[in-house]
Amino acid sequence: GQQLNQSPQSMFIQEGEDVSMNCTSSSIFNTWLWYKQDPGEGPVLLIALYKAGELTSNGRLTAQFGITRKDSFLNISASIPSDVGIYFCAGRNYGGSQGNLIFGKGTKLSVKP
Amino acid sequence: GAGVSQSPSNKVTEKGKDVELRCDPISGHTALYWYRQSLGQGLEFLIYFQGNSAPDKSGLPSDRFSAERTGGSVSTLTIQRTQQEDSAVYLCASSSTSGGSEQYFGPGTRLTVT
Numbered sequence: 001g002q003q004l005n006q007s008p009q010s011m012f013i014q015e016g017e018d019v020s021m022n023c024t025s026s027s028i029f030n031t032w033l034w035y036k037q038d039p040g041e042g043p044v045l046l047i048a049l050y051k052a053g054e055l056t057s058n059g060r061l062t063a064q065f066g067i068t069r070k071d072s073f074l075n076i077s078a079s080i081p082s083d084v085g086i087y088f089c090a091g092r093n094y095g096g097s098q099g100n101l102i103f104g105k106g107t108k109l110s111v112k113p
Numbered sequence: 114g115a116g117v118s119q120s121p122s123n124k125v126t127e128k129g130k131d132v133e134l135r136c137d138p139i140s141g142h143t144a145l146y147w148y149r150q151s152l153g154q155g156l157e158f159l160i161y162f163q164g165n166s167a168p169d170k171s172g173l174p175s176d177r178f179s180a181e182r183t184g185g186s187v188s189t190l191t192i193q194r195t196q197q198e199d200s201a202v203y204l205c206a207s208s209s210t211s212g213g214s215e216q217y218f219g220p221g222t223r224l225t226v227t
Binding site: 006031033035040041042043044045048050088090092101102103104105106 | 117146148154155156158204206214215216217218219220221
């Protein structure tokens with residue numbers, strides 16, 4: 001099925017660093033969501049975006065709905081060890097199937113050795 | 114309130130056997146979704162229920178997969194004649210409105226087919 005292009009696939013962080021990741025789509029989306037998944041758990045919703053250009057924060061996390069409606073960004077400021085996990089973007093496109101979200105393959109955050 | 118719950122949390126079955134996975138959505142949520150997540154992969158949409166409407170089954174990978182939602186609440190995903198490639202984590206999500214926005218996920222059922 002259709003998937004979003006999410007990058008980077010993985011990254012290593014050092015405590016205190018800022019982190020950025022993004023998702024792009026070939027089609028226009030009307031909703032973007034960002035989830036975090038810890039090992040053995042289901043994804044947890046972090047931020048939901050509904051309007052092009054929208055910029056929303058949740059603590060140290062900030063996400064933006066791209067103006068082209070084809071991309072979204074997630075930034076984490078001043079990372080801490082508990083930020084480690086897999087981050088997924090998800091979107092729903094205009095005229096898409098009744099309700100299902102399309103997910104990126106995830107960005108895995110790990111701690112620098 | 115309680116979140117989405119799924120059972121069992123882990124299931125090991127022999128190839129060829131049937132399995133049933135259960136999902137209890139958040140109370141009052143009208144939409145329910147099933148996804149499959151293979152190791153290290155993103156989420157693959159399987160099926161979507163919205164109220165009393167006919168479910169969207171467009172993501173089911175084969176006719177061995179089916180799902181029901183009784184009374185607009187609990188859902189069961191059934192996999193018949195399981196194959197090794199069915200091994201994955203099966204995630205259920207629910208949302209309060211149609212349209213897929215803000216889906217809330219359960220912890221998943223890890224299925225291993227030996």
